[in-house]
Amino acid sequence: MQPLEAGEPRTIGAYRLLGRLGAGGMGRVYLARSEGGRTVAVKVVHPHFALDEQFRARFRREVEAARRVGGAWTAPVLDADPDAPVPWVATGFVAGPALGAAVAGHGPLPQHTVRTLGAGLAEALAAVHALGLVHRDVKPSNVLLTLDGPRLIDFGIARATDSTASLTTTGVSVGSPGYMAPEQIVGSGEVTGAADVFSLGAVLAYAATGTAPFPGDSSAALLYKVVHEEPELGALTGELRELVGGCLAKDPSARPAPAVLARRLAPAGAGASVAAGWLPGPLVEQVSRTAVRLLDLEPASGEDPLASGPVPFTSQALGVFGPPIDPVPATPPPMPTPPPRQAAAPADRKRGGRLSLSVTTRDESERPGGSRKVSCTVALAVAGVLAAVTVGAGVLLDLFPGGGGGPDDTAAQPPASSETGAPTDGGTGPAEVPKTFAGTWEGSITAAGLPAGTMKVTIEPGGRTGEQVGKAEQTDILGNFICEDLLTATSADARTLVVDARRGPRSKGMCSESTKGLRLELSGGTLRYVSADARAGNPVGDLTRGGR
Known part of the structure; x- marks a missing residue:
């Protein structure tokens, strides 16, 4: 996470900003706290899009759709102002890694973890489809792993299937190559909830084997394989292979319904599987440390005169998107004092019960600030924002720098x-x-x-x-x-x-x-x-x- 720069707001709506998680082509995302102490992610769209009335209509509609999505396995939309000078949306912050990062760092997941993952996501999709919505972009980066179960995020390109007005450009596929259903790619007929089931099957294959079921070195190769070739399921065996293969059927009508899939993966329900312990040890440690460190974050000081209210169009920090760029002052300022190094959370630091995503501020002495350059090691991203609104091919924001290091380093x-x-x-x-x-x-x-x-x-x-x-x-x-x-x-x-x-x-x-x-x-x-x-x-x- 990067510190707030001069010109950036200190509050957006009722939320006090802790720092900037990242920026991308659609806007900037901040980590913030509500007045009640809940940690949230606040996304502010690029002022350029705020001038586009069609975008405002899309943003408003997709926020409304995301508000309808609830349940145990999604991150909620908590607040939004689509009519602000620069629209924004606040979602529950999920303190856990994306599935893609977890597999890359720790390897394929154990079978019981994959089954619980699939059951939770299938239950989430069943709830989404019951509202007449299709997610349309289920993929590893849109699945987060927490101690309390998986979370399906980013409903920014989900749309109501009963809508007569298209919010996407004709002929443009919405989704991610390698995880899109064949009917999304070829544009043959209406895209239904069965497309999400196909994507879920690809996600589960990746989680279980460490490789995508349709590998390729280009988008064109991936799309061709999805449409014309059978999936590569590697070492998957038994009932799990059968279920994943059924999800990846080319014919949408041959795929199982999410509710049926959830029952077969976890007959007692995903909640029971999660309660019994579902993540392997290294991931439990990683998630726990991240959640504990969130408690130590302090809201930014309110010294900036642009400390609150809607983000103005003239704010340089929000008018230029991409990596943080240190401003060049007329008179070079003194170098800021580096912030004190924090020790990694010690192994004996105990917290009873489950870690909640609603965390509260602890009183600590004010920490010195200072701008931060982005290096190869900190040009980072996270998928921890539920309502990241995307256009066309479903491009996501690059988010979430982070990482440890304590006095023992x-x-x-x-x-x-x-x-x-x-x-x-x-x-x-x-x-x-x-x-x-x-x-x-x-x-x-x-x-x-x-x-x-x-x-x-x-x-x-x-x-x-x-x-x-x-x-x-x-x-x-x-x-x-x-x-x-x-x-x-x-x-x-x-x-x-x-x-x-x-x-x-x-x-x-x-x-x-x-x-x-x-x-x-x-x-x-x-x-x-x-x-x-x-x-x-x-x-x-x-x-x-x-x-x-």
């Missing part, structure tokens, strides 16, 4: 090293990078205590200090490639490889130019990724070889 004081990797003393030549670092390492990372997507680090064999030895590639929580860093070794020993990272040619516009003193630490079968960039939230994560 050795990145706080990186060892001195030369710019070129030449020896700093003693006259010895460049050191060879130990062979144990060579290979591809992958896993989830966090920054400032919040989920930050997936990092893949590739170290080439035979590298030496002073040379480029590999690269780091980041994928956001939505599964989108964000940044590439080229890594130059500055020091190396049997346990620790220290590198300087510079922006690679494949990086998107949101990535910064360089990061120094990034540490890669071997411990058993893991490679710990530790960034010393305090302004970026000290990103950190444990990577495993090959992502296993």
